[in-house]
Amino acid sequence: MTEPTTLDSKDTILDAAQELIAQYGFAGFSIRDLSRESGLAKGTIYHHFQDKREIYHNVMERDLARISTRIQAAVAGVDDPVIWLHCFVRTFLQEAEERRSHIRSLVREMGAMEDGMLQIAKRVREQVGGRVASVIEAGIAQGRFRDIPPQIAVMSLIGALNTYIAWQLVVEDSIVDPGVADMIMDFFLHGLTKEENL
C-alpha cells in the first residue's frame, strides 16, 4: 500500500505550486522554482503532471473544491437568505485570509489565460457566484429583496469582497478586520442612499 506516497508527492507539488502561483502568477513562476520549493526533482514533477498548465489546472481545481466545500459547510442548513449571505461573506473573507492565493490568482491571470484555464475561472465564477445568485433569487422570490438582476447583485458583492481583499491583503499586507464583513454586508443590503431620501 504505497498509494499514499503518490498522493503525498502530488500534493506536495501542488502546495508549493499554489504558493508560487499566488506570488508570481502563472507566467511568473518556473518549474525550477517549483522543484526547489517542493524539494522534488523536475523529472518527478513531470512524472506527476504533463504540463505547467496541468499543474495550474490542478491547483485551481483543488482550490476551487476547497473553497466550495468551505462555503457549503458554512452555509449548510441556513435558510434565511440574509443570514446565508452573512455566512458567505464571513467565510469568503476568512478563506482569503487563510490562503490568499486563490482569489488573487483568479483575479490576476485572466488576461493571459487560454481556453483551458478560462474554463476553470468561469467554473469558479459560476459555482461560487451561482450559489450566491440562487440565494438572492430565493430572497427576491420571498419578496425580501428587490427585483434586481441577480448578476448585478452578485457582482457587487463579490466585487466588493475581492476589492477589499486586494486592497487590504495584497497592497497593505494588513490583516482582515472581521468587522468589515458586517459593514460590507450592511452596505450590500441597504446601499448608499439614506432611507428618508428614497
Added chain:
Amino acid sequence: MTEPTTLDSKDTILDAAQELIAQYGFAGFSIRDLSRESGLAKGTIYHHFQDKREIYHNVMERDLARISTRIQAAVAGVDDPVIWLHCFVRTFLQEAEERRSHIRSLVREMGAMEDGMLQIAKRVREQVGGRVASVIEAGIAQGRFRDIPPQIAVMSLIGALNTYIAWQLVVEDSIVDPGVADMIMDFFLHGLTKEENL
C-alpha cells in the same frame, strides 16, 4: 520639423507595450514581442528605457494620467453627488471599454508587483478612489447618503465595476452594455433590500 521623432518612438513603444501588458501581463510579455509589435529594434527600446520594469512603470503612469484626466473632465462642474457618481461610473466603464489594459493590469499583477509598481497601484487607488470618497463624504454631509465609512462604499462601487469589467470584457470578451452602468448605480445607491423590509 521632424523633431517629435523622439517622443514618437517612446510613445510607439509604450503603445505597443500597453497592448501587450494588457494581454499577457508583466511577466508574460517579452521584449522581443514588444520589438516586433512596435516595429522598433530591441536596441532602440533599451535606448529609450532602462528596463522592462521601466516600461511597465511608464505605461502605468501614462494610463493613470489619462484615466484621471478623463474622469476629471467627465465630472467637472457636477455638484450633485448622485449625478457625479453616475458620470463617474459611465466614464469608468467607457474608458475600460476603449482601452482595456489599465484596469485589467492593475487588477492582475498585484501579487507579483514589487515596491515601485505597488506605489503606482496605490496612487491609482488613492487618486481615483480618493475622488470618489470625497464626493461620497460630501453626500453624507448633505444628509443624502447614509453615514457609512466612505471606504466601504468606494470599495463596493469600484469592486462592482472592476468585477463587471473582468467578467464581461475579459472572460466573455463581450461589449459593455451601457444599461449596466445604470443598474450598477441603482444597486449601489439602494442595495439589495426591498424598501418595505427596512
Added chain:
Amino acid sequence: MTEPTTLDSKDTILDAAQELIAQYGFAGFSIRDLSRESGLAKGTIYHHFQDKREIYHNVMERDLARISTRIQAAVAGVDDPVIWLHCFVRTFLQEAEERRSHIRSLVREMGAMEDGMLQIAKRVREQVGGRVASVIEAGIAQGRFRDIPPQIAVMSLIGALNTYIAWQLVVEDSIVDPGVADMIMDFFLHGLTKEENL
C-alpha cells in the same frame, strides 16, 4: 558502467573552457563558444555550473591543483635547495609548455578579477610561491644562500619564468628551449655581477 557521464560532462566543459579562457580571457570567451567547443548545449552547461564565473573558478582551481601536484611530484625527496630549484624551474616551464592556459590566464585577468577570483590567484601565489620561499629559507639557514628577503628571490624567479613564458610562448609562439631553464637558474643563483667585481 556509464556512471562517469556526469564527471565527463563537467570535465568536457572545463576542458573546453580552459582552452577558450587561455585564448580569449574571461571577458573574451562566450558561453556560446563554450557550447560549440564542448559539444554540449548551453542549457547543459548551466546545468553543471551556476555561472560563467563558476566555470572560471573551476578551471582555475583544477589547474591550480594540477600544477601543484606536478611540481610537488617533481620535487619530492629532493633535499638540496639548488637541485630543488632546478627541478622546480624545469617543471614549471615544462608545465607551461604543455598547457599554456593557467599561467597566462593568471597573469592576464588580474585587473578585472573580482574577489572570488583574486582569492584563487592569491592561493596560487601562496601555494607555489610559498613552497619556493621555504626552500630558499632553508638554503639561507644552511648558509648557502645570501640572507635576502625570500619574497624578493621568489618574485625574481617566478617573474623571470613568467616573463619568459609570456615572451616566448605567447608572443613568439615558439617552443620552450630546455637550455633556457638552466640559464635562468644560473642567473637566478649568481646575478649579473662578475665575481671579481664583488
Added chain:
Amino acid sequence: MTEPTTLDSKDTILDAAQELIAQYGFAGFSIRDLSRESGLAKGTIYHHFQDKREIYHNVMERDLARISTRIQAAVAGVDDPVIWLHCFVRTFLQEAEERRSHIRSLVREMGAMEDGMLQIAKRVREQVGGRVASVIEAGIAQGRFRDIPPQIAVMSLIGALNTYIAWQLVVEDSIVDPGVADMIMDFFLHGLTKEENL
C-alpha cells in the same frame, strides 16, 4: 584656432579609455562605459576613432611613448651601467605606481591580441627591453657584468619588476615600497648564492 578642442576631446577619451582598459581589459570595457566615463556621446567617440581597436591602439601607443620618454629622461646622461639600471628600476616602479594601467594591460591581453596589437606589445618589449639589454651589453663589454645572454638578464629584471607590480599593486592593492627597488636591484646584480660558495 579651435584645434586644441579636438586634441582635448581625443585626449579626454583616451584618458578614460586608459583607465577602463586598465580595469577591465580590452574585451571587458565597453564603448558605453567609455562614453559615460569620458562624458562624451558615443557618436563623438566614433567621430574621433574608427574602432574600439583603434582606441586601444592609441592608448597603448600613447602610454608607450610616455613610459619611454619617462625612462629616457630618468636615465639621460648616466654612463655607469649599474647606476643606469638603478635609475631604470626606480623609474619603472614609480611609473607603475602613478598609472598602473600600462604594464598591467600589456601583461594581460596578450593571449587575445590580434596582430595589430601584438605589434605594439612587441614594440614595447623591444623598445624598453632593448634599451636595458644594450646597457647590460655595455656592462659586459666593460667587464663589469658576467658574459650572459642579455635577454636572460632583461627577462629576469623586467619579470621581477612586473611580478612585484602585479603582486603588490594589483593583488594586494598596497603601495609600492621604495626600498624594494634597491632590493630587487641588489638581487638582480648578485643573485641568490652566497659569495663564499661561488
Added chain:
DNA sequence: AATGAATGAGTCTTCATTCAT
C-alpha cells in the same frame, strides 16, 4: 565637432520539457 536615435547580432542566463536510468 558633437549628438543621440537606431540597429541587429551577440551577451549571459532561464525556460519548459524529454529521457535514460
Added chain:
DNA sequence: CATGAATGAAGACTCATTCAT
C-alpha cells in the same frame, strides 16, 4: 516512483557601430 543529465528555444539585456542632424 524518482532522478538528474540534457536540450534548444526563448528570456532580458548589451554590444560595437552607423547615420541624420
